[in-house]
Structure formats: structure tokens, C-alpha cells
Amino acid sequence: MSSSNSMSSSNSMSSSNASSKIRQLLQRNEIWQASQKDNPSTDPERAISTGYAELDKELHYTGWPRAAISELLLSNNGIGEIRLLSPLFARLSLQSGYITWVNPPEQPYAPALTQQFQLNKLVIVNTCNTQDSIWAAEQAMASAACSAVLLWLPDKALNKALRKLSIAARKGKCWGIILRPASLQQHPSPAALRIVMQPKKQHQQLSIIKQPGGWSGQQVRLNLFPERKYWTPLSVEHWPCISPLIRQNNFVSKENLLNQAKATQPSIISKQITPPHH
């Protein structure tokens, strides 16, 4: 009698232990729960909308995951990656916290960026080598003072470093975004979300090769430069080219040319209309 009693009590003990353990496991971010698949929560703790409805629809978290690393694999730099991320920055720049860019491939240009988000939140770090870039990004991510950290990395498999960075991002609860060449898409990566980005005629092709919360393999077509349709190409005959005459007899002085240019200058030649923003 007494033994059965003790048995039942030990059973209840172990079951309560197990349930508490399960609860602990469920609290961890990396455990995917099928039950959550159909009710996509717009919890800002978990993800923030990308600003592109087509892309949000394909992401199980309906946005860029928080406290994790997202990886953008680019066929080459300058194919619209800043446009893709600018809605996220625009939203984060309204909150406290810095947006840090580590090792951008070229100099970021203030007049363009200021149209997309608040510049006083932007911190740019230039480094000499990859090791320093990773260190600086890790510091920024783990500081809990950065809302987003962007890191450009070279064509190298840096698995160990990426793991370090994802731990730092989890610690600082920030949006960590890594931009790497598309040639690395076959390499495994600890990043939570991986998107390959390729420019196609007039639009950008995004293929999601890994994402949290469910299956990957989705393809999204985005038009990141919608203002393109307002651009009218200037026909070849109007291009300001070097006249063969000038090249042969170099008698026209530069000042004269400048004056000519000023005289023929139309008041404002601008068919370029500021694009509507997301």
C-alpha cells in the first residue's frame, strides 16, 4: 500500500518535472511548433514586417526575425539590398537604438539614405580585415544598444564566426543582417533566415533557402525600384559625347566649353520624379 503510494507520488513528480521541462523548451526560440504555423503572430518581439507584402506573405514569421541572424546572398553588391532593408530601418530608426553598418562595400551616401530613414541613428564602421569586422559587429549586436546590425562579409565560409554572431544577436535582441556573395548558398549557415537575391529584368528575384518556422523554397519577385517606370532613356543622339572635331583639333578651351554648357543648360531637366515610398 505504502509502496504504491510512493510510486504514484514519484510518477506525479516526474510528470510535473517533464511538463516544466517541456515548457522550458518551448520558450526557446529555435524550437518550431506546428501549432503556431497557422496563426502568424505579428509580435514585434519575434519579427518585424519587411515592408513588402509579397515577401511577408512567404515568411512564416511575417517579417525579419528578431534576435537572430538573417543572411542575404547577393549575386553582386548594389542590386537593391538597401532598398529591400530600408523599410526595416525606417521603422527601427523611430525607436531608440542605433543602426550599425559594418564594412559597407562603398561609402554610404547621406542624401539618398536620408530619404529612407533617420540618419542620426546610423553608425558606420570601416574595418581593415574580416576579423575586425566580425568583432565590431559582435560588439554592436551584444551591446543591446543597437536595433539592427548590417555586416558585409567576403566570399568565405565563416561558420564559426556566424555562430558567434547569432549568439550575440540573441543576447542583444537585435536584427542581425549579413550580406554575402551568392556563391555561398550551397554552404551551410547558422543564420535563421537565408535569402538569395538576384536581379532580373526590371525586378529582383528573391529565393528563400532557409527560414524559421516552417518549410523554405519560396520564390518572390519584388520591384525594388518602382520609380523606374518614370525614367525615360535619353536617345543616343542626345548623349553629350565628345565631338570628333574637338578631339582632333584641341583648339576649344575648357572655359569656352563650360560656357557653352551653361548657355545650353535648360532651366531644370528633370523627368525623374521622386518615387513613392513604402
Added chain:
Amino acid sequence: MWLSVYLPLLPLEALDLYQENQHQLITSSIAVVKNNIIICVNPQASSEGIKINQSLTKAYTINPEIKILKCNQQQEQQYLNQLALLIYNYSPNITVEIEGFFLVEISRSLKLFGSLEQLLSSLTRVLSNKKITFQVTTGETPESAKLFSIETAGITITNQTSIQRMKQNETVDNKMEKLHYLPITLLQLPEKSIEQILSVGIRKIGELAKLPDKAIRQRFGKTVSLYLKKLYGKFPDPREYFYPEDCFFQKLEFIDVIYHRQGLLFPIKRLIDHLCHFLRVKQKHCQSLHWELSDSEKNTIHFDVQLSENQISLKTGVELTQLNLERYTLHAPIEAISLTATQLSELNINNQQLFEQQNNFIQETVFIDKIKARLGVKSCYHLQQKMEQAPELASQKITHTPPANIYSNKIASNTDKREEHQKNNAIHRHNTCRPSWLFKAPKPIHFNQGKFLWHGELKIISSQERITQHWWKKKIARDYFIAEHDNGTLYWMFFDHIEQHWYLHGIFS
């Protein structure tokens, strides 16, 4: 009421080794000398019979293996100032005497601390944490407090061996009585006067005090009479009080040189700890720390540690200094390290929001400081737009950190807002279509048979935008176009009318 803190081992403790090699101090005998006369000995040396005022040769005869150190008065003064800052918490009226005394007026601090016992226990605790040998006593006058502290320390300035031991924690009433029983030799008078007094057969202070003032003046001179009056509080004894200095400077000279960077950690920690305390007392904030390391080959390494945070803490200070130090190679062992902090600014503690949003990030710039410390000040910058027509001048790098405070926008007045709005509008009108990346220098491209060639072919896809300005500095006459590369990248390119050449200037990203 006066409090006297006496540091009998000051010359020894002010030298850096005392704190780090505690063990060595107990086991081996050490003496500090000045002009070949011993001025301070550690307990081990004292037990061997080495005494103050002995000559160096005598000490060597007693113990040939005794470690002799030279006294460093600059460091002693620094050490006293540092401790004075600690005692400054208890009273604003402190007199620092180079012989190792702090005379503190505490009658007005008693109410704050509750009682004398509480004040004393708190002070004793603070001083014990510093691992120093000290003696705290109280007295009615500064001079009497000083005498009691010398007496209780058990070390007399002269070689008097038999001292009457007295109980501590006496009440103030019998303090004066106790003074009567102290030996004459304790008096802080020239040796000649003391000999004179002893020659008359007077052994105790009380016996001397009983004599009429006129007789004392006649027999032993004015100084003795004045001193005695000050001792018994019959004559005012004004003192010059300690005042914390305006800027921070501390130098540590090592007796054993330091070979490793890791070894520098302890002195760095100590100096920053002292600085933090100094800043707290002064209610100030410093923007940069200046470090100077000098090695045995007379080379000096100096560097500045920049801080953008409002408050410096021991942890961040040490971390940033270490990161800076990693950039230098130490060629020879380090002999001394000094820390200077000038240009202190008033500490203004901003009011923090009580109900912050839950998802907010902390407003801290420590990570920027860290990155700047390791990679150099220029590695980390912010961007600012400028109203310039020339594209390459419209973007400016700034290295100081603007506050990332979201509330700062709300505090701005209405007029500021209007101006800001107008400025923003102007800027937006100005920015028609600009690339996200701008090349450091425009890249020349070839134009051949109606084709633009640059790692592939470029096609113009937009109309032109003419920029002709800036004639007063540098002439600019350019036609800008947007061009699409074979690989899908959109470039910003221009035809320079002056150079008569095509260039790439940026990338739309």
C-alpha cells in the same frame, strides 16, 4: 572635536609594492631610507631591532639581507591626496600633513552619521578596505588628537621605548586628563626644546602644563608656550584645509618593472578606480583619459582613451584602456604609468523616462567607444547631409556621436521644428534621385562605338540631370544619368564637360 588618522607606515605603503606583494612584506624585512637614514621599517625589520633614525650601515650590520627602498615623496603626496579624498566623505575640513597625518574636524559631521562610534566604525571599514596600517583617534584639539594617534600607534618619533599603554574608546571628558599622562617626548617640538624640558625633571605633559605660562615662556621659549596653548585649546589653531584638485593626475612608479601587458592590468585598474572616486567626489565627468607609459629605455607610449558616455565606470574604463593598449607593442619593461584627466565637465544627469517601452534598446554608446578604442577614432562615424550642389560634398562624415535619444525630438521647441521641417523639405526637393553608395573618386569609363564599357556593358536608362555649380572653388559641369549594367546593377554616371570624359559616380542599392 578633531579626528586624527595616522599612517605610521606611509613611506613604505606609498611605494607600490606594498599592495601587491603582501606576502613578501610579512616574511622579509624592508626599510625605507631617505638621505641614508632609515625613516620607516616593516614589522619584520622592527622585530629584528632595526629602528627609525638608524643609519643605513647599522641596518646592514643587523641584517645584511634587508631590502632597502628609496623614499618617493611625490608618490607619498599623491597617496595622501588619494586617501584625503576618501576621508573627504566624512568632513570638508581636512588638514593633510606630509608626515602621514590627517586631522579632520568632525563635530559637524556627527549628526549626519548618528554618533561618533558609527562615524569611526564606518571610517575604519573604508580605510581597512584599502589595506593600510592606520591609527584613528579623537581629541579636543588637532594637536592633542595627533599626539593620541602617535601614542596609540605605539611608535614614537623619538626612540622612547617605554610608553604607557592606554585604553581606547575614552570619553572626551577624561581625554584632557589622559593628555596629562603622556610623556614629554611625544610633543611635536624641536629636539632641543624637549631636551631642555627633560633636563628640568619634567617627564609628563601634565607636569609641564601645571607650570605658569610666564615661566614656560621664560624657560623654554615662545614656541613651547604657544604649542602647549594650542594643545590644550587655549589658543586658536587655524588650519589650511585640503581641497580636491581641479584635474586628475596620478603616476605609479614600479619598483619591480612590468614585462607583460597583463601585468599592467592591476595598476590600470587602481588608477581608474581612483579616477572614478575623484570624479564622484567632484561631481564631474571627463571626456578622455590620457595614459602615459614609460619604459626602462626612456621611451614613452602615450595614448588617449575617448569616452562618449556620461559616466565612467571601472569596468568600461579598464576595458577601453586595454583595447587601446593592444594597438601598441611594448619594447622594454614598463617602469611607470600615469593617468591624466583634464578638461572635466559638469556632470549632468539626464532624467530617464520612468515608463520606457518594453522593446526599447538601451541608450548607450559603450559599443562605439569600444570599436573606436580598438580600430581607431576614424573607423567609426556618422553621416550628415549638407546642402551642397556638388554630389561629393553633400554627404559628410562626423566622428562624434549624436545621442540616439528618441525623446530629444519631442523636446525641441515649435520654432525649431518649423525650421527643421523647412530644411527637410528643402533637402527632399534637392534629392531627386541619388545613389545609396558613392564612390570615393569617380571611376572613368570607356565610351566606344556608342557603348559604355566597365566590366561589362552599361546602358543609359534615364534622362539627364545637369549639375553645374561650385565655380568659386572647383568648376563642375556634369550631366548625370542612371545606367544599368549587364549584371543588373544600377549605376549613377556622368559626363564631365570640363574633362570631356565619362565617369561612374555611385551605385543605387
